[in-house]
Amino acid sequence: MIPRYTRPEMAAIWSPQTRFRIWFEIEAHAADAMAELGIIPKAAAAKIWSKGKNAKFDIARIEEIERETKHDVIAFLTHLAEIVGPEARFVHQGMTSSDVLDTCLNVQLVRAADLLIADVEKLNAALKRRAYEHKFTLTIGRSHGIHGEPTTFGLKLAYAYAEFDRAKARLEAARREVATCAISGAVGTFAQVDPRIEAHVAKAMGLSVEPISTQIIPRDRHAMYFATLGVVAASIERLATEIRHLQRTEVLEAEEFFSAGQKGSSAMPHKRNPVLSENLVGLTRMVRAYVTPALENVALWHERDISHSSVERVIGPDATVTLDFALNRLEGIIDKLIVYPDNMRKNLERLGGLVHSQRVLLALTQKGMTREDAYALVQRNAMKAWRGEGDFAALLKADREMRKHLSEKELAANFDLDFHLAQVDTIFRRVFGRA
Numbered sequence: 001m002i003p004r005y006t007r008p009e010m011a012a013i014w015s016p017q018t019r020f021r022i023w024f025e026i027e028a029h030a031a032d033a034m035a036e037l038g039i040i041p042k043a044a045a046a047k048i049w050s051k052g053k054n055a056k057f058d059i060a061r062i063e064e065i066e067r068e069t070k071h072d073v074i075a076f077l078t079h080l081a082e083i084v085g086p087e088a089r090f091v092h093q094g095m096t097s098s099d100v101l102d103t104c105l106n107v108q109l110v111r112a113a114d115l116l117i118a119d120v121e122k123l124n125a126a127l128k129r130r131a132y133e134h135k136f137t138l139t140i141g142r143s144h145g146i147h148g149e150p151t152t153f154g155l156k157l158a159y160a161y162a163e164f165d166r167a168k169a170r171l172e173a174a175r176r177e178v179a180t181c182a183i184s185g186a187v188g189t190f191a192q193v194d195p196r197i198e199a200h201v202a203k204a205m206g207l208s209v210e211p212i213s214t215q216i217i218p219r220d221r222h223a224m225y226f227a228t229l230g231v232v233a234a235s236i237e238r239l240a241t242e243i244r245h246l247q248r249t250e251v252l253e254a255e256e257f258f259s260a261g262q263k264g265s266s267a268m269p270h271k272r273n274p275v276l277s278e279n280l281v282g283l284t285r286m287v288r289a290y291v292t293p294a295l296e297n298v299a300l301w302h303e304r305d306i307s308h309s310s311v312e313r314v315i316g317p318d319a320t321v322t323l324d325f326a327l328n329r330l331e332g333i334i335d336k337l338i339v340y341p342d343n344m345r346k347n348l349e350r351l352g353g354l355v356h357s358q359r360v361l362l363a364l365t366q367k368g369m370t371r372e373d374a375y376a377l378v379q380r381n382a383m384k385a386w387r388g389e390g391d392f393a394a395l396l397k398a399d400r401e402m403r404k405h406l407s408e409k410e411l412a413a414n415f416d417l418d419f420h421l422a423q424v425d426t427i428f429r430r431v432f433g434r435a
Contacts, residue, residue, distance in 0.1 A: 001321045005283060010324040013111045014317035020057040022104045023076055026201055027091050028052060030183060033200035040090040047087040055083050073097040094192030098304060099183045102217040105312060106178050107205055109225060112320035113175035116232070119327035120168045124161050126334040128432060131157035135428065136421055139253060139344035140355065145245075149355050150348060150420040153254070153339060158431045160239045165431075167232045174228040178221050181205060182213035187303040215304035219297045222312070226294035229319050233287035236326050240280040243333065247274040253344045257336035276333050283326045290315040348417070353392040357382050359414040360396065360406075367405040377401055 001011060012018060028049050035045035058079060066075035074097075081088035092100075135154035140147050181202035185193040195209075202209045210217050246254040256274050258264075264271030293315060297308035348355065357378050364374035381399055385392040393415055396402050402411070 001317050005325045006321050007324055007328060010112060010115055010321050011317075013108050013115075014321070016059045016062075017057060019104060019108070020059070020062070020076060022107050022205075023073075023100050024052050024055075024057070024080065026100050026103050026183075026205065027077075027080070027095075029201045029204040030093075030095065030197050031090060032204075033194075033197040034090070034093055036200075037194055037196060039194070040093060044087040044090040048084055048091060051084040051087075052080065057083075071097075073100055094185050094194075094197075095183060096186045096215060098216045099185065099193075101309075102213075103181045103183065103201065103205065103207070105222075105316060106180055106207060106217065108316065109178045109222070109320070110175055110206070112316075112324075113171055113178075113225075115324055116229075116320065116327065117168055117171050117175070119324055119331070120164050120171065120232075123327055123331040123334065124164050124168070126331050127157050127161040127164065130334055130337065130339075131155075131161060131428075131432075134339060134341075135424060137339070137341050137344065138348060138417055138420070140348045140350075147347075147351055147355060149358065150417055152421065152424055153341075153344065155424065155427060156242065157334075158428060160235075160242075162431050163235045163238070167235055170228045170231060174225045178225045179207050180210040180217055180221065181207040182210040182217045184210075184213050184215075187215050188213040214302070216300070216308075219294075219300065219308055223291075223294045223298050226315060226319060227291050229323050230288040230291040233284035233323060233326065236323075236330055237281050237284040239330065240277040240284075240333075243277045243337070244274045244281075247277075251343075251347065253340055253347065255338040255340070256333055257338060276329055280326050280330060280333075283322050287319050287323050287326070290319040351392070352385050353415055354382055354385055356392070356415045359419070360411070363410065363414050364402075364405055369405060 001014065028045075031040060031045040031048050034040045035042040057076075061082075062072075062075045062079045065078045066072055069075050069078070077088075077092055080091060084091070131154045133154070134157065135152060137153040138150050139153045139156070141149050141151035181198060182188070183193060183198035183201050184190050184195075190198075199209055201207075243254060243256065245251065247256065255272065256276050258272045263269075264273045264275075293311045297311055300308060361371075361374050361378045364377065365371055369377070377399065378396075381395040381402075382392060384390055384395055389395075393411070396411055397408060
C-alpha cells in the first residue's frame with residue numbers, strides 16, 4: 001500500500017492490529033461453540049473472551065515470536081496465551097491455521113467490498129446529478145474519434161452511471177461469493193472439529209458456511225472477486241479516458257477543476273493538465289494486474305499449499321486500497337468537472353452541418369431513391385464540405401439531383417439539431433427510472 005494512494009478507512013481493514021483482532025474473534029467464537037458442545041469448559045471460553053476482548057495485541061512481540069517459530073499463526077497463538085493465561089490451552093482445538101487465515105481474509109474482503117460499494121454509490125450520485133444538469137446540453141458524438149451525430153453531455157454521463165450501476169451489482173455478487181467461512185480442520189474433513197463449530201463462527205462473523213473445503217477455502221471465489229475489481233477498474237479507465245480526450249486543447253469541452261494556486265507544469269505556467277484522470281488510468285492498470293495472479297491461485301496442490309499466500313498478502317490490500325482511492329478520486333473529478341457548452345456547440349458546428357448526413361440520406365430513401373444512390377448523392381456533397389469547398393446544406397441545395405427529390409424546405413427540416421433530443425427523456429427513464 002502506497003500512502004499517496006491510500007485512504008485511512010480501507011487501510012485500517014488491512015492493518016496488523018485489525019488482522020489479529022479478527023483472528024482472535026474467530027478463535028473466541030470457536031471456543032464459545034466448543035464450550036456449548038461440552039468440548040471445553042464454559043469458564044475457559046469466558047476467560048478467553050474477557051482477557052482478549054479489549055486487548056491490544058503487541059505486534060512487535062508477535063513478530064519476535066514468528067522470527068523463532070517461522071509460523072505466523074503459532075506466533076499469534078503464543079502471544080494470545082501470554083494474554084489469556086492457562087485457559088489458552090483450549091484455544092484452536094482441532095483447528096488448523098487455514099481455518100483462521102482464510103476466514104479472516106474473507107472477512108477483510110467483505111469489509112473492503114462494503115467500502116467499494118459505498119464508493120460506487122457516491123460516484124453514481126455525482127454522475128446522476130451532473131447528468132441531469134446537462135441532460136439537453138448538445139455535444140458531438142464521436143466514433144473512431146471522428147465526428148458522428150449529435151448527442152448530449154448528459155447522455156455521456158448517463159452511460160457512465162449505467163456502467164457503474166452494473167459495477168455495484170458485480171461488487172455485491174463478488175461480496176456474496178467470497179463471504180464464506182471454513183473451520184474444517186486439517187485437510188477439511190472435520191475429523192478433529194465439529195461442523196457445528198464452523199456454523200457458529202460463520203454466523204458470528206457474518207459469513208456463510210463453505211459447503212466443502214479442503215484445508216483451504218476454494219480460490220475460485222477469490223479469483224472472481226479480484227476479476228470483478230479488475231472490471232470496475234476498466235470502467236474507471238473508460239470514463240477517465242473520455243475526460244482526458246474532452247480536455248484536449250483543440251476540443252476543450254470539459255475540464256478537471258483547477259484550484260487556486262495549482263500549477264500544471266514546472267516549465268510552462270499556462271498548463272492545465274488532466275492529471276487526475278491520467279493518474280486514474282495508471283492506477284487502474286495496477287488493479288487489473290492483480291487479476292492474473294488471483295486466477296493462478298486457483299490451482300493449488302492437493303488439499304493445500306501456500307503458493308497463494310504470498311500473492312494474497314499483496315493483492316488483497318493493494319487491489320482494494322487502490323480501487324477505493326480511484327473511485328473516490330473519480331467521484332471528486334465528476335463533482336467538480338468544468339463543462340463548456342459553448343465549446344461543445346462550436347465543435348458540433350465545426351463541419352458545417354455534416355452531422356446531418358444520415359437524416360438527408362434517409363429522407364431521400366423515403367422519397368423513392370435507392371439507398372445506394374442516395375448514399376452516393378449525399379457523400380459526394382459531404383466530401384466537398386469535408387475538404388472545405390462549401391457549406392454542406394448549400395452544396396446540397398445546389399445539387400440538381402437533390403432538387404428532384406427534396407424541396408428546400410424539406411431539406412432544411414433535416415438540419416434541425418433538436419431532432420436528436422427527442423428520445424433523451426426515454427433513455428434517462430431507462431437509466432434512472434422516473435425522477
